[in-house]
Amino acid sequence: MAARYGLSVDTILWENNLSEKDSLKPGTELRILPVDGVRHKVSRGETIYSIGKKYGLDAAQVQVIVDYPFNEFLNDETFELATGQYVVVPGGKPPEKTTSAATTRSGTTVARAAQQTPDAGAVTATGSFVWPASGRITQGYSFYHKAFDIANQGGGPILAGDSGTVTAAGWDSSGYGNRVIIDHGNGYSTLYGHMRVLQVSVGQTVSRGSVIGQMGSTGRSTGTHLHFEVRQGGILLNPGSFLR
Structure with missing residues (x-):
């Protein structure tokens, strides 16, 4: 499934709250993100910076949230988010996951x-x-x-x-x-x-x-x-x- 959509296995697991041990049955519906990363539901007071930090992005990398074309903002100058909306964090990783230190582009x-x-x-x-x-x-x-x-x-x-x-x-x-x-x-x-x-x-x-x-x-x-x-x-x- 991951190869079919050009995504990492982890991205599909994270989005569907699955683990590597889970098996899929015929008819199971999966949510598929357009890019590798995570989808986040915004809580009150959260900003693109706090969300980016939560998923392993530093301050310079937060620009990926702004550039992702399907993320919407209440204000395009301040990048204010609405409580309850979803944003995709390209390249983000859930904080509870321990990832390798491999260098990427x-x-x-x-x-x-x-x-x-x-x-x-x-x-x-x-x-x-x-x-x-x-x-x-x-x-x-x-x-x-x-x-x-x-x-x-x-x-x-x-x-x-x-x-x-x-x-x-x-x-x-x-x-x-x-x-x-x-x-x-x-x-x-x-x-x-x-x-x-x-x-x-x-x-x-x-x-x-x-x-x-x-x-x-x-x-x-x-x-x-x-x-x-x-x-x-x-x-x-x-x-x-x-x-x-």
């Missing part, structure tokens, strides 16, 4: 020194991307989150993944907050969201690895991080296939 550390590179004038894209920020990947690419989130509590510079021309720089009301979009001239473009400070303007050319702004938490964001997208036409691609 969500815990991958990205360590790259920020490089201040001047505007290069005429530029040519390389077709591969440098890491756009230093920090930790707190949310990877999925069917509902077609991007990488890289968090760093201390903030830090945001780097152009590849050379290109800035086509957008400023506030985006759809949730990105302060964002920059770079057209790399080879069919690819990249987006950098939730920035605190923008250090480029529309029409400016940037070199691969040059500083384009500072990490922040603007727009639909729960904490300081970079939301990084790789686009080809109207398709959002997995950044992990391009980062070097």
